[in-house]
Amino acid sequence: MDSSVPSPHRAARPAQPLTGTCIVPGDKSISHRALMFGALAVGQTRISGLLEGEDVLRTAAAMRALGASISREGADWLVAGRGIGGLTEPADVLDMGNSGTAARLLAGILATHDFYSVMTGDGSLRKRPMKRVIDPLSATGAQFFAREGGRLPLTIIGARNPLPLNYRLPVASAQVKSAILLAGLNAPGITEVEEPEPTRDHSENMLRHFGADVSVASAGHGRVIRLKGQPELRGADVTVPGDPSSAAFPLAASLLAAGSSLTVRNVGLNPLRTGLFTTLREMGASLTVQNERVAGGEPVGDILAAHGELRAVDVPARRAPSMIDEYPILAVLCAAARGTSRLRGLHELRVKESDRLTATAALLRVNGVHVEIEEDDLIIHGTGTIPGGGLVETHMDHRLAMSALVLGQITSAPVSIDDARFIDTSFPGFLRLMRGLGARMEAA
Secondary structure, eight states, rough: OTTSOOOOOEEOOOOOOOOEEEEEOHHHHHHHHHHHHHHHHEEEEEEEEESSSHHHHHHHHHHHHHHEEEEEETTTEEEOOOOOTTTOSSOOOOOOOTTTHHHHHHHHHHTTTTSSEEEEEOOTTSOOOHHHHHHHTTTTTTTEEETTTTTEEEEEESSSSOOOOOEEEEEOHHHHHHHHHHHHHHHEEEEEEEEEEEOOHHHHHHHHHHOOOOEEEEEEEEEEEEEEEEEOOBBOOOEEEEEEHHHHHHHHHHHHHOOEEEEEEEOOOOOOHHHHHHHHHTTTTTTEEEEEETTEEEEEEEEEEEOOBBBBBBEOGGGGGGGGGHHHHHHHHHHHHHHEEEOOOOOOGGGSSSOOHHHHHHHHHTTTEEEEEEETTEEEEEESOOBBEEEOOOTTTTHHHHHHHHHHTTBBBEEEEEEOGGGGGTTTTTHHHHHHHTTEEEOO
């Protein structure tokens, strides 16, 4: 490696107690949607607290390329929308970087706009399957041309006379659900999605916030969402709460490092996003929610986490949709708990930024933890003492990188990662924030 280029390697070493108060970046899921819905609305949308990570900035660039005006004013972002059906053909390829959420949701928008577009992404995103959105969205009348397995780059020829969709999700996926609802915005009639288990409902909440007619009804263990097509969305102010998936990392570090006690303020507490917090309480974690309130249509609060002994846990598969991004850091916590934990039904982790199920197991194994994979279950044999000393392959996955660095706060030997650059896709300033709380994270 050229010695003039800073090394991407980072190492984490056992920390002193972590203390203080912090604010994590804005919720990534809500940030993506705020930009997209603002671009599809008539008038101006002002967004406060937008996550300014690479993933979200790719969404902003894509919506600009489709004709929306997006600018930063102080700490806020302003979006001047084009209205439903008003987006224009992009002059160049839309590069979505590392963001699977942005690519899948944008596919829904593009499917019902009558023009030609091409999406691509970085090396990680180009490996991720898009077939799960291509198949249902093709029923609108759109045409999709992709590499083998439905992988990017993806060419989309939007439907000239788009049809509304009636689709039952084969597996619970907020991304697929949202892609279908976004396609339905520019189709006449009623678009209907049935999900087998409730998934994060930021799209439904935000659609209502912008003036769409959306109804939600229970259906067995899941829900049916109905959207009336071709509404006139109106620009609206959006306040983005702190991302609970990002808050998980400093909170976990505080639970692990002896003597620690810290507070993460302004965290989103949407009940379809708080599966990790439920699980941590089952493990005996000292986790307290304070100052609960509602901001921008979403519940928020401040979370206090203090160190204490954790016990093993058996997490049911039905909880996966409410904590799908938090399994790597939960696995780290389970490794430090006493007893054998079983995390069930993790098939969705195989189609994240990496095969996150296999990569999470590898993260723990290389640091001396006994783990097993049985079909889609991850089994972790916690002992409370972790040797560490491993070099973790992150596979360009930001959550794996952060989980490994948190693990290094309690191992006997430092934990290293091969690449820290992708952390900024979801958590810009992560290393600086963690060091400010007392963590030891430095160049390897």
